[in-house]
Amino acid sequence: MKIRNKQDFWSGVMFVAIGLGFAIIATRYSMGTAARMGPGYFPFWLGLLLALLGLLVGLNSLSAKAEEVNLEKFDWPVMLIIIGSVTFTGVILNFLGVYIAVFLLVVLSSFASHVFSWKVAIINGLFMSVFVWLAFIKGLGLIFPLWPSFLGS
Numbered sequence: 001m002k003i004r005n006k007q008d009f010w011s012g013v014m015f016v017a018i019g020l021g022f023a024i025i026a027t028r029y030s031m032g033t034a035a036r037m038g039p040g041y042f043p044f045w046l047g048l049l050l051a052l053l054g055l056l057v058g059l060n061s062l063s064a065k066a067e068e069v070n071l072e073k074f075d076w077p078v079m080l081i082i083i084g085s086v087t088f089t090g091v092i093l094n095f096l097g098v099y100i101a102v103f104l105l106v107v108l109s110s111f112a113s114h115v116f117s118w119k120v121a122i123i124n125g126l127f128m129s130v131f132v133w134l135a136f137i138k139g140l141g142l143i144f145p146l147w148p149s150f151l152g153s
Contacts (some may be wrong), residue, residue: 001062004026005069008061015054022047053066078112085109098137 003009004078023044032038060066085108103125110121136142 003061004063004066005061006071007069008057008066010071012056012058012061014053015057016051017054018048019049019051019054023051081112082109085111094145095149097149098132098144099129099146100148102132 024047024048026040026044029040029043030038031040031044034041085105087110089101092104096104106125106128106134107121110116110124133146137144137146
């Protein structure tokens, strides 16, 4: 068997690994039933569906009909920028509040783009801050510090 589409093959492997990982970890929680779902029910079945999707994508990459695609060199700096900006946001969230942390997350992760623009990054940061406020604070009623803790508000 020849891997014709390497990009799809490795994407499928990644989906299977992540899906099975979530499903296995979800078994540590109470599963419940479809009528009374426990905390492990949704992540278990979602993980299995992701693994199944990955299996289908991986098998399709072996098909004779699959388009032949080779992998490009992995862009480690882009991955480090994205993971670093998400980690940084997690560290500063309680200290700087949701508005500033989300804004910084969007602007910092925008540096991973090969077509970075300050104007677009700032507009996206402002939009996402408003969206997070509407969806999570107002819509779902989650409690996060909104402004920096040193302001005392």
